[in-house]
Amino acid sequence: MSRFTPDNELIANEIISRYPRPKSALIPLLHLAQEQNGWVTNDAMRHISELTNTTPAEVMGTGSFYEMFKFHPVGKYVINICSNIACQLLGAETLLEHAEAKLGVKIGGTTADGLFTLEDVECIAACTEAPALQVNYRYRLRVTTEDFDQLVDGIRAGTATDIPEHGTLSLVRQHIPSDRGAGIVPPEQAREVPVWMARNETAEQT
Amino acid sequence: MPTHAYVTHAPGYVDNDGPKIVTKRFPLEDSYTFERFEATGGYDGLRSALGRTPAEVHSEVRDATLLGRGGAGFPAGIKWGFLPPGKYPYYLVVNGDESEPGTYKDRLLMERDPHQVIEGCLITCYALGLTQCFLYVRGEMALAQERIATALNDAYAAGYVGRNILGSEFSVDITLSWGAGAYIVGEETALIESLEGNRGMPRLKPPFFPAAIGLYGQPTIVNNIETMANLPWIMNNGSDQYKTYGSETSPGTRLFAVSGHVKRPGVYEVEHGVTTFRDLFYGDNFCQGIREGHELKMFIPGGGSAPWFFPEQLDLPLEARPVGAAGSMLGSGAIVVMDETTDAVKAALRVVRFYARESCGKCTPCREGTTWEERILQRIVDGDGRPSDIDLLLDVADNISPGPYPAAAHADAGLEAIPFPPKQTTICPLGPSSVAPITSTIRRFRHEYEAKITKRDSIPVSAGSMEVES
Amino acid sequence: MTDTEAKTTLSVTINGEVFEANKGELLIDACERAGEYIPRFCYHSRMQPVGMCRMCLVEVDTGRGPALQPSCMLPCSDGMTVNTQTELTHKVQSGVLEFLLINHPLDCPVCDKGGECPLQDQTVSFGPGESRFVEEKRHYEKPIAVNDNVFLDRERCILCDLCTRFADTVAGDKLIHFMDRGNNTQVNTFPDEPFASYFSANTVQICPVGALTAKPYRFKARPWDLEENLSTAWTDSAGARILVQSSRNKVIRLLGVDSDPVNWGWLSDKERFAFEALNSEDRLTAPLARSDGQLAPTGWSTALGQIVSLLADTDPDRVAVIGGARLTNESQYAWTKLAKGIIGTDHVDAQLGDGLDPELVLGLPRATIDEACTPGGTIILCGPDPKEEIGSLYLRLRHAVVHDGAKLIEITPVATGLGPVAAHSLHPRPGEVASVAAALVAATNGETPPPVSGVSAAEIEAAAAAINGPVTIVIGRASLAESADCVSDAALNLSTLPGARFLSALRRGNIHGALDAGMAPGLLPGRTTLEAGASRFDEAWPSVPGARGLDTAGILAAAAEGRIDVLLLLGADPLNDFPGRALASAALEAVPNVVGVDMLLNDSLTTHAGLVLAASGPTESDGTFTNLEGRVSICQQRVTPAGTSRADWMIAAEIARRLGSDLGFDSVESIRAEISSVSAVHASLNEAALADNAVDGVLVGGSGDIAAPESSGTSPAAHDAYSLRLVASRSMYDDGVALRNSPSSRGLARSVAIRLHPFDFDKIGVDRGTVVRVESAVGTLLVPVEPDARIPEGSALLPWAAPGAAVNTLIDASSLVTDVRVERA
Ligand SMILES: Cc1cc2nc3c(=O)[nH]c(=O)nc-3n(C[C@H](O)[C@H](O)[C@H](O)COP(=O)(O)O)c2cc1C
Ligand code: SF4
Ligand code: FES
Secondary structure, eight states: OOSOOHHHHHHHHHHHHTSSSGGGGHHHHHHHHHHHHSSOOHHHHHHHHHHHTOOHHHHHHHHTTSTTOOSSOOOSEEEEEEOSHHHHHTTHHHHHHHHHHHHTOOTTOBOTTSOEEEEEESOOSOGGGOSOEEETTEEEOSOOHHHHHHHHHHHHTTOOTTOOOTTOOOSSOOOOOTTTOOOOOOGGGOOSOOGGGHHHHHHHHO | OOSOSOSSOOOOBOOOSSOOSSOTTTTSTTTTSHHHHHHTTTTHHHHHHHTSOHHHHHHHHHHTTOBOSSSSOOBHHHHHTTSOTTOOOEEEEEEEOOOSTTOOSHHHHHHHOHHHHHHHHHHHHHHHTEEEEEEEEOTTOHHHHHHHHHHHHHHHHTTSSBSSGGGSSOOBEEEEEEOOSOGGGGSHHHHHHHHTTSOOOOOOOSSOOTTTSOGGGSOEEEEEHHHHHHHHHHHHHHHHHHHTSBOSSSBSEEEEEEEESBSSOEEEEEETTTSBHHHHHHOTTTTOSBSTTOOEEEEESSSTTSOOBOGGGTTSBSOHHHHHHTTOOOTTTEEEEEETTSOHHHHHHHHHHHHHHHOOSOSHHHHHHHHHHHHHHHHHHTTOOOTTHHHHHHHHHHHHSOSOOOBOOBGGGTBOOBOSOOOOSSSSTHHHHTHHHHHHHHHHHHHHHHHHHHSSOOOOOOTTSOOOOO | OOHHHHHHEEEEEETTEEEEEETTOBHHHHHHHTTOOOOOSSOOTTSOOOOOSOTTEEEEESSSOOEEEETTTOBOOTTOEEESSOHHHHHHHHHHHHHHHHTSOOOGGGOTTTTSOHHHHHHHHHOOSSOOOOSOOOOOOSOEESSSSEEEOTTTOOOOOHHHHIIIIIIOOTTEEEESOGGGOEEEEBTTBOOOOTTTTHHHHHOSSTTEEETTTTTTOOGGGOEEEEEEOOSBTTOOEEEEEEETTEEEEEEEOOOTTTTTTOOOHHHHHTHHHHTOTTSOOSOEEEETTEEEEOOHHHHHHHHHHHHHTSOGGGEEEEEOTTSOHHHHHHHHIIIIIIIOOOOEESSOSSSOOHHHHHHSOBOOHHHHTOTTOEEEEESSOHHHHOHHHHHHHHHHHHHSOOEEEEESSSOOTTGGGOSEEEOOOTTOHHHHHHHHHHHHTTOOOOOBTTBOHHHHHHHHHHOOSSEEEEESOSOTTSOHHHHHHHHHHHTTSTTOEEEEOOOBTTHHHHHHTTOSTTEETTTEEHHHHHHHHHHHSSOOOSSOOOOHHHHHHHHHTTOOSEEEEESOOHHHHSSOHHHHHHHHHHOSEEEEEESSOOHHHHHHEEEEEEBOOTTTSOEEEEOTTSEEEEEOOOSOOSTTOBOHHHHHHHHHHHTTOOOOOSSHHHHHHHHHHHOSTTTTOOHHHHHHTTTTOEEOOOOTTOOOOOOOOOOOOOOOTTOEEEEEEOOSSOSOHHHHTOTTTTTOSOOOOEEEOHHHHHHHOOOTTOEEEEEOSSOEEEEEEEEOTTSOTTEEEEETTBTTBOGGGGOOTTSSOOEEEEEEO
16 A cells, blocks of 8 residues: 555645646656655555546556656665766766666666666756766766765765655745635636736726 | 755856856855845846836836747747737746756756746736746756745745735746656647646647647746746846847847866856857856867757757857857757767767657657667667668658758868758657757768778777777 | 638648638648548547647648648648648658558568558558668567457557547547657556446557457458448447448458447447347247247247237237337338237337337437537436447537537436536436426526425526527436336426427437337327327228227236236347336236247246247348437348348238238338338438438438327325435446347446445445345345445435346336335345
């Protein structure tokens, strides 16, 4: 059973409330599921389909389009080394080879202890700081092979405290105070002219 | 729970003594905090906007000829004008999906000055009567998401976002949304699909552009993060002031990320149009030249999708029109510089591989063609190429993007420039983009291909970079 | 060209020729009408275009110079110039084909689609030569079963989105979907959630390659040794048009035919696979006679001899005929003439107490499916669940609501398959639908309705407010535990809505043909009554019954009292079909001579028939079919009848002859000729009309001499606090004889359970799935119980004719509603 916990179900419903239509929340909800379990389970997708009034096939159809969602267990720490052009020009290949050796797994593999998964990814928008990588989507820049060893050893030693386990992205969640929200409703219910736009007409008259 | 996970913020920005329209706060350690933002003129642009009618705000932006910074370079003010009157609700979708190879600017804007982006969104929503805004941040950018979330929470609490903003009639909700790893979702119609909870596959347009039929079938404005970031300044200083920077056709400044084999790679705020590639690569305020002991071989002027340039193109100004006429595009302001040690075929393969991996799979030519291109190139690089492969590559490319593909002039070979953009058999330009590195390199460095094909590769990979023994 | 013409058409130049295209017409269709077929894979005229495959790219000039455009996405515009044959177009098309082929296995010789495959055909005409693709192709596990009948071979799939689009936008069953991305994109289901759709096999028909195949057809034949002809589906009353395909004198596939007013090319899987029952080894291939308790084959002359002697010395008033909806219009006419005109009994009823008063169906103003689906119109569903009973109708109605802005109002005891798209759902207590209908009408006249029958005034007012445009009421029996009178009264109330028209949802095959043929007490062929038609038929027929006879309930009651000596069952199974099993079996016990005319044995015949005549099946004889609109379309013989079985009309003619009389016809044409001569409404229905409208059929309109009945005004007494009011509704797959004999459908019947609102469920205090005792005034049943929030409080839902749970044992046909107590067993 890896449906949402009661707490996460509350969060899920708050996320849904920030969209005019429930289905729009699919991607954030899949992230929430991955945050809860480290990967996206079938039960979680079933639960999401119930919350968003979609079918599990739709949830999986959407989820499987996006790389970040894992549909099988992965390491607690997913290391994404950028191998795109800018990083490749400055040593990404060596870094990847080194990483494979250091972790003892091939690209895409997960270490036996389930701690690390190694991936070779596309541009992560740190091109001027090549070669770059992300651990659970936290950046490490201008990474030398020594830096890499330190990173891995640090995580093994539990000193890399700024890196949450795989699945957690932002540590801050958006929250719209009930007394502050302008009111998010389905498009059918928002047909009138926004009040302040009336000013245009008045302006044109004068 | 800590408000942000990092003690330091991501480096990358390099301060040059040029005008600062969007990077004003970048040098400050706490530039992203609400306190610092308010203390440095934050939300004054919004106040100034609220003091005028929506129509006045719109025309101010139109007069500024603010060009979209997402790649297409379409004037924001004009795009805004495409909203069909009265078909409410309208939506604003702000594109922070930055994934184009070499592109690295929206992330800095979101991480370092999130409130500036939010202020831009508010100005847009006020001007156009948009009742909900979606800030779509790339999935992999955890820090940017965190900074935007924090900023939104602070701004809601302080009354800048939400109901009756600053006591006015103006009300809008801004929803932070985020992706999950798919470059194509940066394409505006795919972005809308993604926001509807679907697979990020582009919708065919025309007949319908998002401004007519977008999110939930409603009129929708899609703008880039950097485009938004320019608005507060324009509100505060006016369009005339704005136009004193940059050139006639492309005023203002623009963020360029220069990466690769330069001495000082970085993200620079550069005056549009007046600065040239040469200034940028060799100027002391900028990259300070190609790395020691090497010279320029080629460069990608506008992100992975742009046809490649060579030393002859160095003196072109950083401006859409001349660059387009010269056979490429400025695109997303991503410049990748490659020196003579770079293996042209491997470089091409790497960029093609990106498109093969990122194709959404909707169009047959892109889904099948990009993968095929990659596999042929891989074969050549692995030394298993066949003499017929070069023509095969060009023909497969031609089936994705028929006709002469945009390319830079090649004086020595007596080849004219072929102006941008290319023809396409596909819905969106992703498929055709995969052709750029192929035609650019074959046209210029066919001998490198032949070298790999006729004899086993003489170009080993040393030190992980792609250096030719010389 | 005059202005008025200019308004409706646009001129487009196609390969140099000016062509008048319709407003909004897609370029790909305009070109096809102009004789320039543009190759395509992902385009289907009945679904929204997606422009994915890129095969239909052509060079279009709208003033800004020629540009490559997907013709499937581009609406024609005035002055548009298109060239479908340029060098560039050809280059691009062969390019797309090459791309599609690089990962496509070249296993055409063993592929079901081989010989009828668009990809194969277009490769021949536009394709590149030999393959330049030396890499390894994409690999997937060979065919996976997406459900019991449909297999998916992902290696052959070209990702045209037709099947997934069908599941999503046509059937509304989003159970197959694109998964993964880019070059790894594939169609699949969610793990362990099969493509459980009643319409799944339509995806097999529209798949442009051999990726989707249907079990009943896999490896059965090659297209080139198929023979085929146009016909009409027979399992429900929609009259979906089909292509019947046979190989070596055996029907092996039915395909949907795109008839614009009817089924748009779609079929329910039940219609599509129904032919299997005709190929069943249990088919009756010769007459059967009972000797020492056993039904054993016998010769036709012996069998016919026995019937004739029975009939000869039986008082006509002690002869009755039940059934006939299975028959063609022609056979129905022949049997009516035999029974009413020669034998002289009016105890003839094609319905089995599960239908509606014929006067109501024929007497109220009728709507066509198209009229019901008018964009912006209103559909009031006061009848069975179309998704469960009349699949092709469901698809049309759903399309109207989802894509054409029609509004749907459900007035049903429980939510139907259209519930999810209904604008308003009113669920009256069983038996009280008429009062809700009355309240709705009142609300449309501005009166504030009282809350009635568990439906709030607000709900009723909201629904009333939604009514606009042409109003069509889909009328039928939502529950067989509720008397037809309740539905009649509701219909009569709704008929006062301005301009209201009715679409009959009587489900049983050719039941509307049977009513038109007079197979009901008091009726004569051609929508006329004994009184009104007497004079005309006195000349045409040897005789006409003097007085109105009994309906099925009456016949069975009389039989139970020993007042019927010969009971003819024309494809009828009273034990399972009649809502009142006790009465049905008492009647069958009491009748000395039960004679069946059928294709397969059913429970009533096996237990009680002394004689069964083998009838030929719908693909084995010619004739016509009348659908729920009154539309007459042809059924054609495709294969020779099973064994010595005979067309029903021939059996009637032979019996008549042996009775020393003559029906006066020797072919279906001659029967049709007689029908149009004696029936005013059929007067214009001639061979030419049928030939000219081979695909869409001929609509036979008008009420003839029939007037709508008076309201019965009955309303049921409130039920006591301990009991629940029963809803017994049909589902697509039940334990019917035909389905028992279709391998592909057998086993699809839902596992039976009585469903209660969780509140009522909790009162029983058992776990879900526990077997409970369900007790009514006339019987008991032991079935599992399930809580179900969609069931209104105070009601209980049981599926009709579910395997192992004959709900009609609980029902007493003579009472308006059926109250049951549900207790621990
Ligand atoms: C394949 C593809 C990827 C794109 N990626 C991005 C992106 O990451 N960020 C972005 O702002 N625009 C991207 N665009 C451009 C958007 O479609 C759109 O033009 C832009 O967001 C409009 O904003 P602007 O007018 O402010 O530039 C992409 C376009 C294509 C075809
Ligand atoms: S070109 Fe490629 S990415 Fe773009 S829509 Fe077509 S398949 Fe998708
Ligand atoms: S038929 Fe037009 S793109 Fe497929």
